[in-house]
Amino acid sequence: xxxxxxxxxxxxxxxxxxxxxxxxxxxxxxxxxxxxxxxxxxxxxxxxxxxxxxxxxxxxxxxxxxxxxxxxxxxxxxxxxxxxxxxxxxxxxxxxxxxxxxxxxxxxx
Amino acid sequence: xxxxxxxxxxxxxxxxxxxxxxxxxxxxxxxxxxxxxxxxxxxxxxxxxxxxxxxxxxxxxxxxxxxxxxxxxxxxxxxxxxxxxxxxxxxxxxxxxxxxxxxxxxxxxxxxx
Numbered sequence: 001x002x003x004x005x006x007x008x009x010x011x012x013x014x015x016x017x018x019x020x021x022x023x024x025x026x027x028x029x030x031x032x033x034x035x036x037x038x039x040x041x042x043x044x045x046x047x048x049x050x051x052x053x054x055x056x057x058x059x060x061x062x063x064x065x066x067x068x069x070x071x072x073x074x075x076x077x078x079x080x081x082x083x084x085x086x087x088x089x090x091x092x093x094x095x096x097x098x099x100x101x102x103x104x105x106x107x108x109x
Numbered sequence: 110x111x112x113x114x115x116x117x118x119x120x121x122x123x124x125x126x127x128x129x130x131x132x133x134x135x136x137x138x139x140x141x142x143x144x145x146x147x148x149x150x151x152x153x154x155x156x157x158x159x160x161x162x163x164x165x166x167x168x169x170x171x172x173x174x175x176x177x178x179x180x181x182x183x184x185x186x187x188x189x190x191x192x193x194x195x196x197x198x199x200x201x202x203x204x205x206x207x208x209x210x211x212x213x214x215x216x217x218x219x220x221x222x
Contacts, residue, residue: 004151032209043214044213097211099144101149
């Protein structure tokens with residue numbers, strides 16, 4: 001079992017729809033959770049971080065964390081073609097981060 | 110504020126040759142990471158430095174890979190000898206003290222023939 005698992009995708013949604021990206025992790029004591037966006041041929045960049053159970057909203061992005069279920073998700077509302085990228089989930093414990101393999105999202109105009 | 114700098118951006122070598130990558134983190138960032146990202150996979154941590162000390166190098170293939178961070182600022186990652194399976198993007202990232210958010214450099218794309 002991988003430490004951080006993401007839906008392999010690809011995920012395709014129409015422009016304006018909600019995109020839902022999921023991530024599960026195996027280390028129950030993980031403390032910090034991150035979503036990074038990686039455009040093709042580029043390096044990852046941080047979108048959201050979340051540290052406590054519940055929802056955290058930032059513009060069109062909402063991160064959701066459920067530590068009991070060891071599950072973290074990212075919702076993208078009003079998806080735009082510019083959101084087309086690979087989304088990486090990263091889970092951190094005591095300063096050590098582990099990345100999932102990412103979910104590739106395509107937003108079709 | 111300048112971002113994380115890496116060089117070279119691209120490198121093509123033949124197997125059994127050696128190669129070195131350089132990284133300069135964001136000024137003042139104490140933590141520096143080297144990742145290997147194979148196409149279609151997520152970044153895999155090779156080594157993590159806190160200032161000039163190694164925090165984690167459990168996934169570094171020490172028979173061929175080495176890294177150093179002299180003076181706690183810039184860092185070099187070396188592969189000697191390279192294998193075909195080392196073809197990947199090598200990402201350097203840094204974090205401020207006490208934070209876990211990572212800021213990535215542009216990466217070095219390595220092709221081993």
